[in-house]
Amino acid sequence: xxxxxxxxxxPSRERGNVLFYILIGVALFAALSMAVSYSxxxxxxxxxxxxxxxxxxxxxETGERISSVLSKxxxxxxxxxxxxxxxxxxxxxxxxxxxxxxxxxxxxIQGGELNWPxxxxxLLNQSWTGQPDFGKPIFTLKxxxxxxxxxxxxxxxxxxxxxxxGLNMSVCQAINxxxxxxxxxxxxxxxxxxxxxxxxxxxTYAFPATFSGQRQGCFEDNAGTDSGTxxxxxxxxxx
Numbered sequence: 001x002x003x004x005x006x007x008x009x010x011p012s013r014e015r016g017n018v019l020f021y022i023l024i025g026v027a028l029f030a031a032l033s034m035a036v037s038y039s040x041x042x043x044x045x046x047x048x049x050x051x052x053x054x055x056x057x058x059x060x061e062t063g064e065r066i067s068s069v070l071s072k073x074x075x076x077x078x079x080x081x082x083x084x085x086x087x088x089x090x091x092x093x094x095x096x097x098x099x100x101x102x103x104x105x106x107x108x109i110q111g112g113e114l115n116w117p118x119x120x121x122x123l124l125n126q127s128w129t130g131q132p133d134f135g136k137p138i139f140t141l142k143x144x145x146x147x148x149x150x151x152x153x154x155x156x157x158x159x160x161x162x163x164x165x166g167l168n169m170s171v172c173q174a175i176n177x178x179x180x181x182x183x184x185x186x187x188x189x190x191x192x193x194x195x196x197x198x199x200x201x202x203x204t205y206a207f208p209a210t211f212s213g214q215r216q217g218c219f220e221d222n223a224g225t226d227s228g229t230x231x232x233x234x235x236x237x238x239x
Contacts, residue, residue: 047122047170055123056174062117062137063162063216063234069112070160070236078104080160080237081197085139087116093139095197119164128166128229133192138163139236142191142204147212149238157239158204163190165221167230172218175232179217186210187222190231 047055073083084098087107098104105111117137124135144158167175173183191205211217216234221227 047168051122052170052174055120055171056178058120059123059164059232060175060216063236066106066114066162067234067236069106069114073104073112081199085195089116090136092194093196097197123168123171124166125168125230131165131226131229134166138192139195140191140193141195141199142193144204144206145211145214145235146207146209148215148235158200159235159239160195160237162234162236163192164232165226165229167218167232169230172230175218185230186219188219189221189223
C-alpha cells in the first residue's frame with residue numbers, strides 16, 4: 001500500500017489562518033466583556049483586594065491627620081467658630097471669624113501646616129466625575145452621627161465632618177471591613193454645605209441609627225442628584 005502525502009492548497013491554508021484569527025478575536029472580546037462587567041460591579045475600577053486596602057488607608061489616614069491638626073489648633077486657643085478650611089483650590093470656605101494671621105487655618109503654614117488633600121484616581125469611581133465636589137474633601141458642620149458626642153435637642157451639637165464622595169466600591173467595602181469586620185454598605189443622606197464658621201445653622205441632617213457611635217465609615221448616598229454614589233465620612237470634631 002502506498003502512503004500519500006496530503007498537501008494543503010494555498011486557499012485552504014488561508015481559510016485556516018482566517019479561522020484562527022476569528023477564534024482569537026472571539027476570545028479577546030469575551031475577555032474584554034468580562035473585564036467591563038467586573039469594572040461596573042466593582043464601582044468604577046477592577047482593583048485587587050490588597051490595593052483596595054491600601055487606598056482605604058489613604059483616605060482614612062487623611063481624616064485622622066486633619067482631626068489631629070484640629071485638636072492642635074484648639075489647644076492653641078482657636079475656637080470652633082475661628083477654624084477655617086479656606087484654601088486656594090476650592091471656594092466656599094472663607095471664614096470671616098478666623099484670625100487674619102491665619103493661625104486657625106487648617107491649610108496654612110501659619111496654622112495647621114497641611115496641604116490640601118488629593119486622592120489617587122483608583123480610589124474614585126470615575127463615572128461620578130460630573131459631580132461638583134467629586135474627589136475633593138468636603139468639610140461641613142451640618143450633620144450628626146447618633147450616639148457620638150453629646151446628643152441634644154433644638155440647637156443640637158452637630159459634628160464637624162469630612163466627606164469624600166464618589167469612592168470605588170472595592171475601597172468602600174475595604175473601609176467598612178476594617179472598621180466593622182463586614183463589607184456591608186449602609187445607606188444615608190448628608191448635607192454638604194461647606195463650613196465657613198456658622199455653627200448650628202439650619203439645613204442639617206441626622207444619620208440613621210445604623211451609624212450610631214461610628215466615627216467614620218463608608219455609605220451609599222440615597223437621595224438627591226448624587227444618589228447612588230459612595231461616600232466616606234470622618235467625624236473630625238465630635239460635639
